[in-house]
Amino acid sequence: MSGALLSEDERLLRSTARDFADRVLAPRAAGLDKRGEFPWDNIRGMAEIGLFGLTIDEEYGGGGGTTRQLAIVVEEIARGCGSTSVIYVAHLGLCTHFILRFGTAEQKERWVPPLARAEKIGAFALTEPMSGSDSAAMRTTVSMKDRQYVLNGSKLFTTNAAEADVFVILATGDRQRRARGVAALLVERGADGFTINPQHGKMGMRATSTAELVFEECAVPESNVVGVEGEGFRQTMDVLNSSRIGIAAQCVGLAQAAYDCAVEYAGRREAFGQRLVDFQGIQWTMADMATDIEAARGLVMRAATLRDAGLPFVTEASMAKLFASRVAVHSADRAMQVHGGAGYFAPTTAERLYRDAKVTEIYEGTSEIQRMIIARNLLDM
Numbered sequence: 001m002s003g004a005l006l007s008e009d010e011r012l013l014r015s016t017a018r019d020f021a022d023r024v025l026a027p028r029a030a031g032l033d034k035r036g037e038f039p040w041d042n043i044r045g046m047a048e049i050g051l052f053g054l055t056i057d058e059e060y061g062g063g064g065g066t067t068r069q070l071a072i073v074v075e076e077i078a079r080g081c082g083s084t085s086v087i088y089v090a091h092l093g094l095c096t097h098f099i100l101r102f103g104t105a106e107q108k109e110r111w112v113p114p115l116a117r118a119e120k121i122g123a124f125a126l127t128e129p130m131s132g133s134d135s136a137a138m139r140t141t142v143s144m145k146d147r148q149y150v151l152n153g154s155k156l157f158t159t160n161a162a163e164a165d166v167f168v169i170l171a172t173g174d175r176q177r178r179a180r181g182v183a184a185l186l187v188e189r190g191a192d193g194f195t196i197n198p199q200h201g202k203m204g205m206r207a208t209s210t211a212e213l214v215f216e217e218c219a220v221p222e223s224n225v226v227g228v229e230g231e232g233f234r235q236t237m238d239v240l241n242s243s244r245i246g247i248a249a250q251c252v253g254l255a256q257a258a259y260d261c262a263v264e265y266a267g268r269r270e271a272f273g274q275r276l277v278d279f280q281g282i283q284w285t286m287a288d289m290a291t292d293i294e295a296a297r298g299l300v301m302r303a304a305t306l307r308d309a310g311l312p313f314v315t316e317a318s319m320a321k322l323f324a325s326r327v328a329v330h331s332a333d334r335a336m337q338v339h340g341g342a343g344y345f346a347p348t349t350a351e352r353l354y355r356d357a358k359v360t361e362i363y364e365g366t367s368e369i370q371r372m373i374i375a376r377n378l379l380d381m
């Protein structure tokens, strides 16, 4: 979005996040990706400039920022390092906001301040081996024994799991009731009967950790239920609807990085006696990429503005995620094409973005699920 359409505060925030992304994140991104290393220094650096508490209420040590501000920051972080942006969104948008929005006063006081400072890391686990898009079909069970909740089952693809101190876990108390039988519980790292098994071999976003979580008679104190038992699915949808705006912003950042690296390469590579960027065919590729990215950014900011105004935003958030993820994947593809053979080899930014972008069409609701949400809302089904 043109800076002229941002407020003074938003412009300042964008310039802080952009400077951090250019100076700190981008130079480290290739190495972290190659080593598959969790970017602790990035996380600490972001926490130092207040980004982990950006949208957390001031009473819990945050900055009380808006959804628009979060979108601006996520875009810049993703432009510098896709993996760091995934960690940020899963920690802040999924785990911390879940506790902040639905937790009891004690849960918020205990967990939100250290999460807002990134002294503790958060994760959110909904997906299971036998349920992803159809998340209400989950099989992880929660039952009551001796005044404690007991979890049994497993979760898959949990981002931040290897580092997380606290996990929001969705489990069913009654599978027959599907969405109405789900509860959200806070489970701490190290709880008896809770095992974390890292998953390896991800195509992209390799500096993030992803893991299977296994629960075997894992006892959870009664006080760890988030809000009301049976409300877990509704809470999850609420959190995912908002967090989706962050993922859409991440897509814009990845797409912008693809555009930037394509322009940079086309300005120095020569063919047929001139720079690539001097060919009209290449210029048109750049014009199309820039137009797509600006359209995606506009959809993201529209959804964020609606949410900040307390207006319905769910359809717009899904539209933003559907469109922006397609733009991210297509922009990464175009950037690689402009690089020719050089782009097919690591460590080029084009190669990394090509691998990083794809997952945005999959996680936090696949593109097919976004279309389902949009159609259901528009057609009133």
Ligand SMILES: Cc1cc2nc3c(=O)[nH]c(=O)nc-3n(C[C@H](O)[C@H](O)[C@H](O)COP(=O)(O)OP(=O)(O)OC[C@H]3O[C@@H](n4cnc5c(N)ncnc54)[C@H](O)[C@@H]3O)c2cc1C
Residues within 6 Å of the ligand: 090, 124, 125, 126, 127, 131, 132, 133, 134, 156, 157, 158, 159, 160, 202, 205, 210, 359, 362, 363, 364, 365, 366, 367, 368, 369
């Ligand atoms: C890197 C990574 C990180 C992740 N992090 C997390 C996390 O932190 N926490 C978490 O809970 N989950 C996480 N996930 C899981 C992610 O949200 C799921 O992979 C996603 O929701 C899709 O579920 P699935 O993989 O089971 O695919 P499925 O649901 O099995 O879908 C397979 C295909 O069928 C399509 N499909 C399904 N239903 C329909 C339908 N009705 N109509 C048309 N097409 C349909 C889907 O769109 C998809 O293309 C992560 C995944 C990845 C890859």
